[in-house]
Amino acid sequence: MVRCQAMVHGGACLAHLDGGETILVDGAIPGELVRARLTHRRGGTWFAAVDEVIEASPHRTAPPCPYVPECGGCQLQHIDYAHQLELKRGIVLDAMRRQSVPVPDHLPMHGMDDPWRYRWRGEFHVIAGTEGMAAAGLGFKRAHSWSTIAVDDCLIHHRAIAGSLPALRQAVRRGGAAGLTALHLTAGEDGSEVLVKPRPARQLDASAVDAAATTLPDGLRWNTDSTTLRWRGNTIRVRAETFIQVNQAQMEVLYGLALGRLGDLRGARVVDAYAGIGMLSLAIAETAAEVVCIEENRIAARLGMLNAEMNRAAARVRYLAVPVEEGLPVAAAQGRIDAVVIDPPRAGCAGSVVGWLALAGPPRVVYVSCDPATMARDLHILAASGPYAVEELDVVDMFPQTHHVEMVASLRRRE
């Protein structure tokens, strides 16, 4: 039996065995007394799962999904939503304190009114049955495992994706080659279309996809090339190879905060680093004089330029299709930079990017991140020992029911 302490990034609770060894317990809530089953050990840490709850937290709730806890997708469904938000706020605050990043005491937390069916994108594994593809299912990885679990629905995916699953199963059973491992799905066109991309490409017979598409519910269709999303009056072309914010409702909150923190951009020259297909850049270009987008994925950069043209912003949006490490000094050599937005992947920024910002960065930097630890590491250099002050740090719940969390920090260069 162990008493669970704080929740750590990943959704497990810290606890200690009688001998003092550290364990991380899945399926627990801070404060609970649980009987835990040790599952594996990595480094000096044991991992465990809850077998029996002896003293339950008042925040414990029955997960509505029948695949919890076997499915590895949702780590927090057993916790009421308001408490999920509190725990995530605590994880972000803890990451900042560990790196001595001076942040405001109270971090605003932006949750969802309805924390279900929010994912506009997802990847479903193809799970061959005992008779091979003829009985294949679709599903996800099990927690801490390479094995998979087939599902009939997923409560955090958009209705268009959930509504496509029976027809997709049919397509896979009739036309899936033995090498087909996954289907990458993106909802678009206001939820009336799903972009279907087999992984690897060409492992799913196109005629089987066409035949299955005729069985889709009314008002739903598939596209196998690209789809479109709409945001703030812009129509944005999306492909499977390019990043999107999977939670489109919370994207409004996240990017709305980023835009607000950038302040008055009239006449400004802004760098959007890690710009993707230009979702945020287009909104910045509504007021800024010029937006320099830096994006190393050439497919995303090409699509970003197309999106700028489609939305009549090509005169103000420019792409540098290079790594941010190379692009920042180039953008600076071409003219004064008034503000930089950085929205890196989970690994955070390269040391050279943080170093360049610390030495030569503009008065205003807005940092959007999906990883508290790497954001805190970068903010340590920029703010704890560097020239910036963290004026605001907002936490946005882009991924309810899971341990993932997103943050927006607004940094002001000290005089």
Ligand SMILES: C[S@@+](CC[C@H](N)C(=O)[O-])C[C@H]1O[C@@H](n2cnc3c(N)ncnc32)[C@H](O)[C@@H]1O
């Ligand atoms: C979190 S996404 C940001 C997307 C973007 N802000 C948007 O509104 O869609 C990160 C993006 O950074 C790109 N990327 C990752 N590492 C990079 C690097 N070193 N230099 C430039 N782009 C990079 C990825 O291809 C991806 O498009």
